[in-house]
Amino acid sequence: MSVRRLDPVQPVNFAFTPSNLVFAKETIAKYPQGKQASAVLPILWRAQEQNGGWVTRAAMEYVARMLDMSFIRVYEIATFYTMFQLSPVGRKAHVQVCGTTPCMLRGAEDLKEVCKRKIHSEPHHLSPDGDFSWEEVECLGACVNAPMVLIWSDTYEDLTPQTFEHVLDEMAAGRTPKPGPQNGRQFSAPEGGPLTLTDRSLYNGGAPPEPTVPLFAEPAASAPPSRAARPESAADETAPAIASPSPVKTEEAENARRKTRTRAEANATPEKTPSRVARAKKIGATSTVRQPRASEVEGAESPEKEPKT
Numbered sequence: 001m002s003v004r005r006l007d008p009v010q011p012v013n014f015a016f017t018p019s020n021l022v023f024a025k026e027t028i029a030k031y032p033q034g035k036q037a038s039a040v041l042p043i044l045w046r047a048q049e050q051n052g053g054w055v056t057r058a059a060m061e062y063v064a065r066m067l068d069m070s071f072i073r074v075y076e077i078a079t080f081y082t083m084f085q086l087s088p089v090g091r092k093a094h095v096q097v098c099g100t101t102p103c104m105l106r107g108a109e110d111l112k113e114v115c116k117r118k119i120h121s122e123p124h125h126l127s128p129d130g131d132f133s134w135e136e137v138e139c140l141g142a143c144v145n146a147p148m149v150l151i152w153s154d155t156y157e158d159l160t161p162q163t164f165e166h167v168l169d170e171m172a173a174g175r176t177p178k179p180g181p182q183n184g185r186q187f188s189a190p191e192g193g194p195l196t197l198t199d200r201s202l203y204n205g206g207a208p209p210e211p212t213v214p215l216f217a218e219p220a221a222s223a224p225p226s227r228a229a230r231p232e233s234a235a236d237e238t239a240p241a242i243a244s245p246s247p248v249k250t251e252e253a254e255n256a257r258r259k260t261r262t263r264a265e266a267n268a269t270p271e272k273t274p275s276r277v278a279r280a281k282k283i284g285a286t287s288t289v290r291q292p293r294a295s296e297v298e299g300a301e302s303p304e305k306e307p308k309t
């Protein structure tokens, strides 16, 4: 990158035109209160456009006052970003030649030779008539169409020294050549037309080929209809009915639960109940297991009471 300094010859004043002043106010209003300095880039860019393609010291001071910034902060921005020009540029074209690797490998050096021959031997100098200037810049993001140049807001791509000279000649004549690829291709499509998917049968009116295997097999005649295909009424017919609980069965279940509970109490381990162990020791019992009553034993018959005599 070249050393970026302000041009030694500077105009004294700068002020936005009424329309650019409206633009500046609208741009500033997009930012929250206290963050107006964030609008410095678009406003400085508009100042450069109004000033014929470069920013003057007076323009930087004007923008700094507008955004309530110190001059040095605007100066830092204008001298850091190479999109801001610090010296007068050509009236008809300022040519920015990409010199980064892809463009360099594809002939950027030849384009620079054209600039040196047709504009000036040194970058950042005006042509004798003041209509053209040029510089080398870093990648401009159109590497797939290398080599390329940027002139104002348009890119000219896929250049050769001959087509580049033609672009410059057109501009010198006051015409605007068509931007984009200069070798006839569309955008970054292959030169000479498509190279893949060229089989015309692929584009048979959009009709897909007949399938050789049916996509969905027909169900066998004996197979029952699938669940999804079954009509809702049929599903209702085959659905099992939910029986309500019978009161008789509920009583039987309660009796069974009661018997189970009784057996569990009979088999309970007494050692796990200290109070029962202590009670057994106190009475001198050899076993602490409570013997179930005859009525609690399943299947046991009630002893017949002896008739009183």
Ligand code: FES
Binding pocket: 098, 099, 100, 101, 102, 103, 104, 138, 139, 140, 141, 142, 143, 144, 146, 148
């Ligand atoms: S290298 Fe030239 S545009 Fe990216």
